[in-house]
Amino acid sequence: MKNRFFKGIVLMGAIFSFLAASAQLTVVESGQIQVGTLQQTSSGASVSSPLVDIPVDGNARMVVLGTGSNNRNGRISFGDSDHVLIGEDKGDNILALKGDNGLNFRMGSTTYFQVYKTVTLPITTRAAFSCAVYADAFNTSSDLRLKTDVRPLGDRWNLLSDVSTISYRLLPRPISEVAEVEDTDSMAQPEPAMPDSRTRYGFAAQEIRDIFPDLVTEDEEGFLSIDYLGFIPLLVDAYKNLAARNEELENKIDSLLKPVQRMAGADGIVDESVILSQNRPNPFTERTVIDLTIATDITTASLYIYDMQGTQVMCLPVEGRGKTSVAIDGSRLSAGMYLYTLIVDGKELATKRMILTE
Numbered sequence: 001m002k003n004r005f006f007k008g009i010v011l012m013g014a015i016f017s018f019l020a021a022s023a024q025l026t027v028v029e030s031g032q033i034q035v036g037t038l039q040q041t042s043s044g045a046s047v048s049s050p051l052v053d054i055p056v057d058g059n060a061r062m063v064v065l066g067t068g069s070n071n072r073n074g075r076i077s078f079g080d081s082d083h084v085l086i087g088e089d090k091g092d093n094i095l096a097l098k099g100d101n102g103l104n105f106r107m108g109s110t111t112y113f114q115v116y117k118t119v120t121l122p123i124t125t126r127a128a129f130s131c132a133v134y135a136d137a138f139n140t141s142s143d144l145r146l147k148t149d150v151r152p153l154g155d156r157w158n159l160l161s162d163v164s165t166i167s168y169r170l171l172p173r174p175i176s177e178v179a180e181v182e183d184t185d186s187m188a189q190p191e192p193a194m195p196d197s198r199t200r201y202g203f204a205a206q207e208i209r210d211i212f213p214d215l216v217t218e219d220e221e222g223f224l225s226i227d228y229l230g231f232i233p234l235l236v237d238a239y240k241n242l243a244a245r246n247e248e249l250e251n252k253i254d255s256l257l258k259p260v261q262r263m264a265g266a267d268g269i270v271d272e273s274v275i276l277s278q279n280r281p282n283p284f285t286e287r288t289v290i291d292l293t294i295a296t297d298i299t300t301a302s303l304y305i306y307d308m309q310g311t312q313v314m315c316l317p318v319e320g321r322g323k324t325s326v327a328i329d330g331s332r333l334s335a336g337m338y339l340y341t342l343i344v345d346g347k348e349l350a351t352k353r354m355i356l357t358e
Helices: 002-022 156-162 205-211 228-264
Strands: 025-027 033-035 062-064 075-078 084-088 095-099 102-107 110-117 125-129 166-168 200-202 216-218 224-226 269-271 274-276 287-294 301-307 312-317 322-329 336-344 347-356
Touching (some): 095 102, 156 228, 205 216, 205 224, 228 336, 274 336, 287 301, 287 336, 312 322
Antiparallel strands (some): 075 084, 084 095, 166 200, 216 224, 269 274, 274 287, 287 322, 301 312, 301 336, 336 347
16 A cells, blocks of 8 residues: 555656656746746746746636746647747737637536538628627728728618618527537537617518618528618618708798798788798697787788698688787698788788697
8 A cells, every 4th residue: 555655756846857857837936836948037037847937817717828038928838839829929918819710708507609601602701790899990801992982872871761671579590500519518509699678779681682782691591681870871871861851841931931931021021911921830730820910900811821832732711810820730731842922902912831740
């Protein structure tokens, strides 16, 4: 029994002596374990045996040392060769994570983040998050020097009227086969991350693919994704075109109003006996009121409502005299811009415009 004990002690001593001599594993006085071979002391002298005078992380219980100069490029490799490893990137104090076919971050048995090569051609690298991602800024590469076949969008913005907006809640996304692993004692089969249950707003990718196919991509499992940022140029074009159209209509309205304004004055006052006020509220959705002042010696007074094509859509007699008002029921009109004109004893005296919204 004693012989076995002493043989064990001798064997252990031989192992530690070998480790120290080969400079692969060192236990220093503090109990810290250092793995690797130091090639240079802090003073710069080249050596071939492990030394502890090169500064290392004193707080770590184990330090993986590099084999190059100045203790750089230490790494831990898993499996065969260097297909999967953790290490220091070129000694620049940058953590390097390498997986030839991708990375998979899990908490418990749930996968939240994957970077992997797609199996479809052409082979591309994808990053997939199964959780909300927050950032202070997000910049998309857009330098003109990195673009080719640059063309104007033309009238594609007109297709926005065909897009349906929806509200929805997310379901868990099935785990990609790329990320699946076989059951072992150390690693359970991954589960899809459960999204939060809040209501979201957006589009249906299947519909967008029919309207703007360039804004939809399909992964190797057949799921569709939308490039929401790609809608921004379309919306900018739509705004510019609608602004130009609005300016054109404004100019037409001004040209229609000028003769009446010269007659009645810009404020709608013909004289103190006839006043046409702006409707309130304006714009309106259900009901609006127009205040008027009609002299008592006026025989007939009426408000005529015209659409922007000049078609008369309504005529409202003004029965009251003095300070009075006329109410307009929005349900009798379609949403849009209208002109209302006060005609007194057969004469057109003042015109203003109003807007009805949906």
